[in-house]
Amino acid sequence: MRIDRARFVQVAAASTVAALALAACGGGGSTASTGTSSVSGQPVTVGISLPLTGQFSADGLATEHGYQLWQSDVNANGGLLGRPVQLKIMNDNSNPGTVSSDYTTLITQDHVDLTLAPFSTLLTVNAAQTTMKYKYALAAGSATGPAVFQVKDPYLFSVSVPDATEMQPFAQWVATLPAGKKPTTAAYPMVSDPFADPPVEATEAYLSVRGVHTVYATDPKHAVTPNATDSNLTSIANAVAAKKPQLVVLGSVDVPSLLAFVKAFQAANFTPKIMIAASGPDQGEEFLHHIGVGNAQAIMVPDGWYGGEQNALSHVMVQDYIAKFGGTTNDINADVAEAYSAGETLAAAVKATGTLNNPTIASYLHSHVVQTVQGDALFGPTGENTKAQRQAFIFQWQNSQFLQVLPTHPGPPALAVKPGWG
Numbered sequence: 001m002r003i004d005r006a007r008f009v010q011v012a013a014a015s016t017v018a019a020l021a022l023a024a025c026g027g028g029g030s031t032a033s034t035g036t037s038s039v040s041g042q043p044v045t046v047g048i049s050l051p052l053t054g055q056f057s058a059d060g061l062a063t064e065h066g067y068q069l070w071q072s073d074v075n076a077n078g079g080l081l082g083r084p085v086q087l088k089i090m091n092d093n094s095n096p097g098t099v100s101s102d103y104t105t106l107i108t109q110d111h112v113d114l115t116l117a118p119f120s121t122l123l124t125v126n127a128a129q130t131t132m133k134y135k136y137a138l139a140a141g142s143a144t145g146p147a148v149f150q151v152k153d154p155y156l157f158s159v160s161v162p163d164a165t166e167m168q169p170f171a172q173w174v175a176t177l178p179a180g181k182k183p184t185t186a187a188y189p190m191v192s193d194p195f196a197d198p199p200v201e202a203t204e205a206y207l208s209v210r211g212v213h214t215v216y217a218t219d220p221k222h223a224v225t226p227n228a229t230d231s232n233l234t235s236i237a238n239a240v241a242a243k244k245p246q247l248v249v250l251g252s253v254d255v256p257s258l259l260a261f262v263k264a265f266q267a268a269n270f271t272p273k274i275m276i277a278a279s280g281p282d283q284g285e286e287f288l289h290h291i292g293v294g295n296a297q298a299i300m301v302p303d304g305w306y307g308g309e310q311n312a313l314s315h316v317m318v319q320d321y322i323a324k325f326g327g328t329t330n331d332i333n334a335d336v337a338e339a340y341s342a343g344e345t346l347a348a349a350v351k352a353t354g355t356l357n358n359p360t361i362a363s364y365l366h367s368h369v370v371q372t373v374q375g376d377a378l379f380g381p382t383g384e385n386t387k388a389q390r391q392a393f394i395f396q397w398q399n400s401q402f403l404q405v406l407p408t409h410p411g412p413p414a415l416a417v418k419p420g421w422g
Helices: 057-076 096-108 121-133 168-175 197-207 230-243 255-267 285-291 312-325 334-353 358-365
Strands: 030-033 044-050 085-091 114-116 138-140 156-158 185-188 213-217 247-250 274-277 300-303 370-372 375-377 393-398 401-406
Touching (some): 044 334, 121 156, 168 393, 197 247, 213 230, 312 334
Parallel strands (some): 044 085, 044 114, 114 138
Antiparallel strands (some): 370 375
């Protein structure tokens, strides 16, 4: 552990913040927000493109909240270099092509000082290609798929758990289950998505050599798109159900793609013994509303953060979020923490180097550990957080509660048998 570790700010636990202006949702539109500030002077401008409308809008709005919360906290504690932080947010409408033009505009026309990434690997790949061209550091919270690291952008810094390792605690748990509880057969269906597929493929690779026989696996070359019709997803689900695997590891991207599989499994009278999905079960009330409390029982999902994590910085962020947006700890989407962590990453480098020079910021982040609400971050040459693997968590729905069950946790143990569909 480095003794010269950079720390962004010590945020007051009882900070009081004013409501933030929401970003405009019109295509290509933008808004600037300074948040509550105790500092004055020329603002430090931070350019961001987010999917505030379109397919990824729910995650885009949660990511916006994370960035806004970070902005208000940093401004309440002196800003950056004694100057207030101002966010300039553009709406990419969940369109990868629009992301490129947004960051070109932010850098060449708006002349922003810093940039933060959009939501998802899919959108960030295009963002990174643009920001790298102009040698801008790009801190990202939710861009964790292999595709974003394949850009080989030395200015990219992805703070969260890499997708390929996020199901590792689950795979290790399955492999060590005692005889009679350990599944012997497994299916690995997935849609075509740079976020959802890597953890499914990594889990199959791990379990297939540890006594769990693969009876079905989607060929990535023939995977359907996330917004495919229900009939296309149903045909895949029916193929899985026909094999009757004891374990299903599903590469889903949202509640609708997961729900298509659940409905098909119900119709086929097939219930896997153990089921985990890359995404969907983490969407709280939206997930429960569509699937039902009984059907949610024992379904698992990976994530890199949860509100009850024993991290002092995370605890403060949670309290600030509730003060600003209301709700409870369980209502906070992990997208919020991921975005907040990206802001902390940039701020740590600016504070430590005393400059807004992006190449200097990038150089610092490649050689120093920074602290975030998700834990420590130290970045490899292509932007992967080399310290994030230990921050992977597995959650499970148990009696309408969303609980962290893996790695070993003081709370309830993971359930190894899923009840039949209602």
